[in-house]
Every structure is written in structure tokens, then in C-alpha cells.
Amino acid sequence: MRIDTNNLKRILIKPQSGWVPLNLHELWAYRELLWIFVWRDIQARYKQTAAGITWVVVQPVVTMVVFSLFFGRWLGISSGDVPYPIFTFCALVAWTYFVHAMTVASTSVVGQQSVVSRIYFPRLLMPISAVVGGLIDLFTSLLVLVPLMLFYGFRPGPEIMYLPIFILLAVMTALAVGVWLAAINVYFRDINHAMPFITQLWMFGTPVAYPISVVPEQYRAIYELNPMVAVVEGFRWSLAGQGDLPLRAITVSMVAMFVVLVAGLYWFRRQEIRFADVV
16 A cells, blocks of 8 residues: 555644633534533433432422421511422522532543543533533423422413523533633542532522522622522523513623633633643
8 A cells, every 4th residue: 555645744743831722613523422421421320329310309309398498487588479489499400400510520520530541532521511411400300390380370481481591501600610620620639528518608609598689789799790690590580480680680690600611611721731640
């Protein structure tokens, strides 16, 4: 066999310095690998579990019952015209997805040491697959909301058409935090131990068990920098249709999320060249 050397292309590989470009076209080129990662994570999560996907439902339902008793009945926190269990469960659907996706994304690089150290592929696929794979849990929780609404004789309004927008916002928020934690976790494994504490504090800084109206006006601007405020309020408004959409809070939270996401993507790409040596 004779090779025509005139048609061969020379490719020079140099180490990149400074801020590495995102090369989002690579993610599209490796899209089949992304779905393989997603499917593998789903299978591994529910393999050899007696209850299977039922565990996805148990956590938000139990939390809803506890919140309904403690905040709704004993503390008397108002949920407006919406029954408090529906009020808090709409928020818990978004919050439970966010916590799960963020936690899995934070360990996505460290948990695949053998793959990272042997073959090349865009490392961003790992936290992205964790965030996308968690959507099955989110849609399962939304199905649980249906009988809950039927029990209280409550039905969503036309605002539910905007729900896909807030689902996308939840995905982007989970990815924004997940890429930061995934890269940090490569160097500092303390992230695994800190995650329960972080998520617990974060939940009480997010309007899950209470409406955003209880936050004093003088602290509202700082409070709205929390990206999950937009997600939770958006889910609650689109599913329960309570009141007017807090546009200012959602706008501020979306801007904060976008800044964290873009900065996280660039920082992850800059650090990924060292992942194989450290993990």
C-alpha cells in the first residue's frame, strides 16, 4: 500500500495557556458519548435497588409533609390562595432536582478516574451528563404533583405553558454550580463532606418553604442574587399560578446564574488539562 504524502495534513499540538476557548462544537461532535454517559448513570443509579425510582418520589414527599406541618400549620406561613402542600411541593420539585444534579456533577470527574486518565473527550461532558440525567427524576416528581392537585381540587392555569423555560433555567443553574464543584473536587476532596451542609444552608436561603414576600425589602436585592430564586419562583408561578411573576427577582437571579455559568465553563476548561494528572 502506497501513501500519498502530498495529501497528508500536518497537525501541530501545542499546550494552551491563558483562558482556553470553550470549543462548544466539540460537545456536539461527541453528542453520542454524552447520551452513553447519561444512560450509564441512570442504569447505575437504579440497578439492584428494591424500590427503584420510588426513592425519587419519597424525598420531596416526606419533605413536603414536614414543611406543611412545621411551616404551614405550626408557624402559619401564608401560601396565598394555593394550598400549602402544593405551594411547597412545586418548589421542592425544582430544589430536589437541583441538589441531585449539582451533587452528582460535583463528583463526575473524580468518579471517572480511569476514563479521564486514558482517553480524550471533552471533559465538560461529565458534568453535563450528570445534569441531563437528573431530568428523569424531575419529570417523575412532576407526575406526583398531579394526584396532589387532584386531591386539593386545584388545577394549573395557562402559566404552565412557561414551565419548559424554567426547567431549562434549572438545568443551566445546576450546570453553573456543578462545573465549579466538579473542577474544585479534583483538587480538594473535602467538597464531598461539605455538600450536605452547603445544600441545607442554601435551601433556607431559597424561597422553598416560604414566599419571597417575607424577605425584608432592604435585603431583597442581595437575596435575589441567589440563582435558585428564579428557578423556584418560576416553577411555583407556572405550576400553581399564584399572583404575578416577580420579574425583577427572576431577572436578577438569571443574570447571576449566567455570570456563574460562563465563568464556570471557562474555568473548568482551563483546569481540565490537569485532571488526568491529579485524579
